[in-house]
Amino acid sequence: MNDILLIRGGRVLDPARGLDAVLDVLVADGVVSAIGPALEAAGARVLDAGGCIVAPGFVDLHAHLREPGFEQKGTIATETEAALRGGFTTVCAMPNTRPAPDCGPVLESILDLVRRHARVRVFPIGCVTRERAGRELAELAELAAGGVVALSDDGSPVADPRLMRNALALAGTLGLPLSEHCDTPEMHTNGAMNEGAVSERLGLPGQPAAAEATAVARNIELAAATGARLHIAHVTTARAVELVAEAKARGLPVTCEVTPSHLFLTEAAVAGDGPEPAYDTNAKINPPLRTEADRRALLRGLEAGVIDAIATDHAPHAVEDKLVEFEDAAFGISCFESAAGTVFTLAVRGELRIERAIAALTSGPAACFELTRRAPGIGRLEPGVSRDVVVIDPAAEWVVDPGAWASKGKNTPLGGRRLTGAVRAVIIDGTLRWEREVASV
Ligand SMILES: NC(=O)N[C@@H](CC(=O)O)C(=O)O
Ligand SMILES: [Zn+2]
Ligand SMILES: [Zn+2]
Numbered sequence: 001m002n003d004i005l006l007i008r009g010g011r012v013l014d015p016a017r018g019l020d021a022v023l024d025v026l027v028a029d030g031v032v033s034a035i036g037p038a039l040e041a042a043g044a045r046v047l048d049a050g051g052c053i054v055a056p057g058f059v060d061l062h063a064h065l066r067e068p069g070f071e072q073k074g075t076i077a078t079e080t081e082a083a084l085r086g087g088f089t090t091v092c093a094m095p096n097t098r099p100a101p102d103c104g105p106v107l108e109s110i111l112d113l114v115r116r117h118a119r120v121r122v123f124p125i126g127c128v129t130r131e132r133a134g135r136e137l138a139e140l141a142e143l144a145a146g147g148v149v150a151l152s153d154d155g156s157p158v159a160d161p162r163l164m165r166n167a168l169a170l171a172g173t174l175g176l177p178l179s180e181h182c183d184t185p186e187m188h189t190n191g192a193m194n195e196g197a198v199s200e201r202l203g204l205p206g207q208p209a210a211a212e213a214t215a216v217a218r219n220i221e222l223a224a225a226t227g228a229r230l231h232i233a234h235v236t237t238a239r240a241v242e243l244v245a246e247a248k249a250r251g252l253p254v255t256c257e258v259t260p261s262h263l264f265l266t267e268a269a270v271a272g273d274g275p276e277p278a279y280d281t282n283a284k285i286n287p288p289l290r291t292e293a294d295r296r297a298l299l300r301g302l303e304a305g306v307i308d309a310i311a312t313d314h315a316p317h318a319v320e321d322k323l324v325e326f327e328d329a330a331f332g333i334s335c336f337e338s339a340a341g342t343v344f345t346l347a348v349r350g351e352l353r354i355e356r357a358i359a360a361l362t363s364g365p366a367a368c369f370e371l372t373r374r375a376p377g378i379g380r381l382e383p384g385v386s387r388d389v390v391v392i393d394p395a396a397e398w399v400v401d402p403g404a405w406a407s408k409g410k411n412t413p414l415g416g417r418r419l420t421g422a423v424r425a426v427i428i429d430g431t432l433r434w435e436r437e438v439a440s441v
Contacts, residue, residue: 004028004041005432007391007425010049014056015359016366016380025054025381025389030430032377032386045432049391052424055358057089057388058340059365059379061179061257062154062233062311064332065091065122066408067113069098074316074408080119082336082407084434087361087423088312089388090121090378092369094154095132102127104142111147120428121388123149123374128167128178132156137167144174149369152179154233155286155331157215159186165222172228177255177369179231182215182240183207183287192327194267194288202270202277204326207288213239220247223254231368232256234313236287238297245306255368257311258298261333263352264342265289269413270326281322281329283413285315299351302360309365310357312339316409334402334409342414344394344421354394389427396422 007025012035014020024039025032060083066074083091093114101107101124114122126143130136132153140151151171157180158164171178188207193199195206216232220243223230235241235256247254267289272278283289301307315332322329335342343361346352366372366379377386400417402410426434 004044005427006039006041006044006046007049007054007389008046010052010054010391012054012381013355013358014381015355016056016363017382019381020355027389027427027430030387032381032383032389034383035381047391047425051393051395053354053358053392053394055390055392056362056379056381056386057390057426057428058087058361059090059371060088060312061092061309061365061368063091063093063314063336064096064316065093066316067097068110072318073321076113076117076122077119078406078408079314079316079336080122082405084119084426085406085423086336087340087390087392087426088120088336089390089426089428090123090371092123092125092149094152095125095127096155100127100132101143101148102130102132102138104139104146107143107146107148119433123371125150125152125179127151128153128158129163134159134163137163137170140170140174144176148176149371149374150177150179150231152233154179154181157181157183157185161218161222164219165226168222168226168228168230172226177229177231179233180219181233182212182219184211184214187211187214190327192284193270194290196267196291198267198271202279209237209239209290212237212287213243216240216243220252220254224250224252229253234259234262234287234311235298235307236262236290236294238294241297241301241306245301248306255308257309257365258302258307259313260310260335260339260342261285261313262289263295263298263302263310263346265413266292266295279326280413281324281326282333282411284326284329284331285333286331302352303356308360308368310343310360311365312336316407317411319410322411332411333413334407334411336407337405338400338412338414338419340392340423341398341400341419341421344392345419347394348420387429390423391425392421393424394421396420398422
């Protein structure tokens with residue numbers, strides 16, 4: 001491909017180094033080799049980035065790639081191609097596959113699939129418990145030695161407090177963060193959406209906000225008691241944000257993430273805009289889309305740095321998983337290819353500062369899982385070190401069309417929605433891996 005690439009005249013935003021200026025970026029010999037004004041390079045291919053933002057490749061702490069075991073929903077090849085198009089050059093893969101990476105040999109087989117098929121950098125997350133069943137600990141030491149970047153039973157919260165305490169203690173010893181889906185399922189009966197006025201109107205069983213807050217509070221106390229690093233996956237409620245703020249004020253090593261879906265949408269998306277309720281199964285996600293007050297609290301928490309990262313929770317499903325009654329539909333939203341658009345649309349609306357958005361997509365997540373220990377350039381644009389770059393056109397308007405996505409998961413409630421801000425080019429390992437045809441935005 002192109003050996004030398006000169007990205008000219010973009011707004012270079014590198015929150016890790018406090019850089020925000022209109023500069024050129026030279027990519028050569030597989031790395032970002034120079035950042036400065038009026039760079040020249042003989043024989044370089046020039047990418048005119050005027051009006052664009054040039055940032056470190058995005059880092060996703062939370063995605064479901066589905067392989068092995070659920071290839072009808074997605075494969076490592078299809079979902080990492082979707083990640084690439086979405087600007088995500090590093091993706092941490094959740095372990096709810098079949099088999100699940102709960103021991104060294106399964107992890108090794110998944111790493112082998114990654115080596116053969118992944119289009120972006122993939123770091124596996126290992127299970128907390130054997131088969132994610134919540135009964136006994138997985139082979140945590142083997143998983144750590146095999147290279148997982150975190151531990152999680154995402155989708156299946158660790159219910160038993162004693163097991164969770166042991167898991168955190170061991171994770172702490174192994175130097176791994178534990179990413180927890182904080183819910184108390186015992187508090188509701190098959191809740192399918194947020195519990196509140198909308199669930200009542202639609203006659204659907206709800207998940208109360210307290211089910212999240214209770215689990216967040218318990219896990220923060222267990223993190224404090226064990227000294228382990230706790231990462232709270234996809235926070236959705238105002239109360240959870242307050243609890244994390246308090247934990248950080250106590251100096252605890254607690255971090256958290258928010259999804260673009262929960263920043264952009266509310267429970268109203270389940271009912272739709274029309275006079276009749278839509279029961280849109282594509283808006284069914286766990287934890288659920290919440291109230292407008294919660295959404296605003298998430299945006300405030302992100303601005304204040306209480307929320308460290310925007311993580312997609314990209315969750316592709318097959319058509320038949322969603323084409324059923326609302327209560328029977330699978331939870332999850334496919335969003336690698338809409339995430340940047342939703343985040344930049346929030347910036348255009350004045351709901352989120354662009355600098356904060358970029359930090360939450362790059363340096364923030366890299367710090368949560370200490371990813372620069374795995375590869376020093378991740379989440380930053382450091383000459384001689386960093387290898388992944390994304391170019392974003394923040395003014396490009398486009399319409400979400402999941403039919404055109406690389407992801408097998410067409411399950412988005414945003415189909416037909418107009419968004420502002422699109423990924424234009426993605427460089428991984430110093431190579432231009434994807435470029436959007438200008439006509440397509
Ligand atoms: N978020 C979801 O609604 N679904 C996820 C599981 C999860 O993140 O809990 C999935 O794997 O489909
Ligand atoms: Zn989850
Ligand atoms: Zn998830």
